[in-house]
Amino acid sequence: MTPRWKGIPPGPWAAPFRGGWLAAGIGLLLLFPLSSPDAYLLDVFTTGFLLAAFAASWDVVGGVAGQITLGHALPFGVATYACALLTTLAGWPLPLACLAAVLLASAAGTGVGAVSAPLSGPFVALLTLSLAEIAHEAAAGNAFLSGPGGYAWGGEGGIPVALPWSDAPPFATYYAALCFLCLASYGMLRFSRSGAGLILRAVAGSPITAQASGIPIARFKRMAFTVGSAFAGAAGAGFAAHVGRATAADLSIELSFQAATFAAVGGRGTIVGPVVAALVLHVLFQGLSLPPAARVLLYAATLLVTLRFFPGGVAGTVRDAAARIRRRNGGRPARHAGGARREEGKR
Amino acid sequence: MTSLLSAEGLTKSFNGTRVLDGVTFSVAPGEPVGLFGPNGSGKTTLVNILSGLLPPDAGTIRFDGKEITRLPIDARYRLGIARTFQIPHPYPALSVREAVAVAVAAGGRERPEGGGTGSGGEPPVEKLLARTGLFDQRFVPCALLSQGCLRRLEFARALACRPKLLILDEVFSALSAADEEELAALLRAANRDEGTAFLLVSHNPPLLKSLCRRILVLEEGRIARERRV
Numbered sequence: 001m002t003p004r005w006k007g008i009p010p011g012p013w014a015a016p017f018r019g020g021w022l023a024a025g026i027g028l029l030l031l032f033p034l035s036s037p038d039a040y041l042l043d044v045f046t047t048g049f050l051l052a053a054f055a056a057s058w059d060v061v062g063g064v065a066g067q068i069t070l071g072h073a074l075p076f077g078v079a080t081y082a083c084a085l086l087t088t089l090a091g092w093p094l095p096l097a098c099l100a101a102v103l104l105a106s107a108a109g110t111g112v113g114a115v116s117a118p119l120s121g122p123f124v125a126l127l128t129l130s131l132a133e134i135a136h137e138a139a140a141g142n143a144f145l146s147g148p149g150g151y152a153w154g155g156e157g158g159i160p161v162a163l164p165w166s167d168a169p170p171f172a173t174y175y176a177a178l179c180f181l182c183l184a185s186y187g188m189l190r191f192s193r194s195g196a197g198l199i200l201r202a203v204a205g206s207p208i209t210a211q212a213s214g215i216p217i218a219r220f221k222r223m224a225f226t227v228g229s230a231f232a233g234a235a236g237a238g239f240a241a242h243v244g245r246a247t248a249a250d251l252s253i254e255l256s257f258q259a260a261t262f263a264a265v266g267g268r269g270t271i272v273g274p275v276v277a278a279l280v281l282h283v284l285f286q287g288l289s290l291p292p293a294a295r296v297l298l299y300a301a302t303l304l305v306t307l308r309f310f311p312g313g314v315a316g317t318v319r320d321a322a323a324r325i326r327r328r329n330g331g332r333p334a335r336h337a338g339g340a341r342r343e344e345g346k347r
Numbered sequence: 348m349t350s351l352l353s354a355e356g357l358t359k360s361f362n363g364t365r366v367l368d369g370v371t372f373s374v375a376p377g378e379p380v381g382l383f384g385p386n387g388s389g390k391t392t393l394v395n396i397l398s399g400l401l402p403p404d405a406g407t408i409r410f411d412g413k414e415i416t417r418l419p420i421d422a423r424y425r426l427g428i429a430r431t432f433q434i435p436h437p438y439p440a441l442s443v444r445e446a447v448a449v450a451v452a453a454g455g456r457e458r459p460e461g462g463g464t465g466s467g468g469e470p471p472v473e474k475l476l477a478r479t480g481l482f483d484q485r486f487v488p489c490a491l492l493s494q495g496c497l498r499r500l501e502f503a504r505a506l507a508c509r510p511k512l513l514i515l516d517e518v519f520s521a522l523s524a525a526d527e528e529e530l531a532a533l534l535r536a537a538n539r540d541e542g543t544a545f546l547l548v549s550h551n552p553p554l555l556k557s558l559c560r561r562i563l564v565l566e567e568g569r570i571a572r573e574r575r576v
Binding site for chain 1 (some may be wrong): 425432435436446507
């Protein structure tokens with residue numbers, strides 16, 4: 001018999017999302033291109049949307065399920081390389097290649113999940129880091145493919161993606177990436193608030209109690225990696241289509257750390273927090289046209305300040321403060337108010 | 348009488364030290380059994396092996412006619428062996444209601460999609476919460492519960508699979524007299540109304556005598572004697 005998690009009654013995590021702020025944010029982003037920004041700024045935002053979706057996909061694995069992965073660039077890179085190879089070498093149309101890329105990334109996630117399922121804590125981080133680094137080194141160090149015209153593909157230069165357009169207007173890619181971010185975030189939010197998401201939060205909170213409650217935790221850890229990697233793969237496919245090239249940087253440890261940093265700053269396990277943190281930090285640091293080394297320092301400083309003063313991230317800190325205020329006023333904790341409201345509504 | 352649980356020759360060593368040395372006993376369906384023994388006699392190791400948290404070095408365990416020696420703890424829970432922990436490990440981020448809902452879903456109790464009703468007409472999660480006295484705290488995060496409430500939550504979680512056998516490891520320790528009495532009443536009710544057998548590990552002989560029909564005494568990894576109450 002297996003857990004029938006689909007039937008779990010919705011709990012506090014499934015509370016109706018207070019979407020007013022989000023709707024306002026999306027509205028501003030929709031209107032932003034009308035202010036005639038330059039192409040560079042639009043490109044920064046477009047990349048930011050894709051990175052935000054990638055950060056949220058890290059949160060499915062590392063936040064909701066508590067499997068701290070430092071190799072989340074692996075499914076992202078698998079997808080970018082799949083897009084490049086399938087379109088350029090196999091001649092597949094881009095949409096079909098993107099679909100295959102997402103499936104391949106998801107399969108890679110299932111594999112990582114299967115290998116890491118018996119492990120916990122720092123061992124998961126080390127294993128995922130190792131697997132991604134192996135892939136990164138293999139991609140960076142080998143110009144193993146011969147493209148048309150006899151020049152070598154692969155290595156640091158990467159592999160081009162055969163795009164059906166020669167020069168996409170920045171507005172089109174901006175809106176396409178924003179649309180993708182909204183859809184992907186909604187999907188991940190729904191998953192994190194489903195019965196399966198609740199079980200993953202239980203596994204993250206206390207694996208031993210989850211097991212003693214009949215949860216086959218290895219299966220659910222695999223599920224978290226599979227789902228998170230599928231969304232990371234979708235972000236990777238979008239990124240490949242945006243930049244027109246798969247490079248070894250798509251598999252780099254920096255990308256994995258960036259996703260983990262966004263999630264830590266935004267608030268692990270909240271999905272929306274990492275999305276907002278990724279957008280704000282990326283646009284801020286990239287928009288300032290700082291050199292890469294300065295950006296890395298700024299990311300590191302932001303992470304240190306967050307871990308020291310706001311261990312729950314921005315979303316966690318705001319949520320806990322709201323809960324404290326409600327408790328002081330004699331009400332229920334804010335995080336659980338939604339569940340209570342639904343309960344009262346049924347009566 | 349046919350045994351619900353039978354353990355034969357259970358042996359376990361840690362780093363060359365033999366903690367259990369050929370433990371053999373059985374529990375009949377619906378039978379309340381106590382397990383008493385001094386510190387270090389192997390009670391918790393035996394509980395961990397019976398619940399599937401640890402594999403034995405040797406010996407066999409049969410439950411309801413099936414060999415379950417190598418079955419993991421989650422599969423044993425779904426078969427109807429539920430355990431509580433001496434030190435509860437609550438889910439810090441989940442509410443009490445969610446923690447019970449997870450166990451209800453995993454335990455496979457009857458419940459249609461959308462959190463429908465159990466056999467008593469009430470949603471099983473709410474029913475369990477009411478039964479264990481946690482209904483008023485259903486939206487409280489588990490991390491904020493008192494020791495007494497954590498024990499109740501352990502009970503609710505264990506009862507969620509409609510267990511045939513409850514294994515209770517020091518469930519009454521560090522409780523107030525009132526909490527102890529309420530949990531004892533809950534245990535008696537589960538045994539009387541649902542025919543749930545239990546193996547209660549405790550350091551408290553009067554409590555064991557009041558709740559159990561038979562008490563096993565574990566000394567130096569062996570069942571030294573057995574006493575009918």
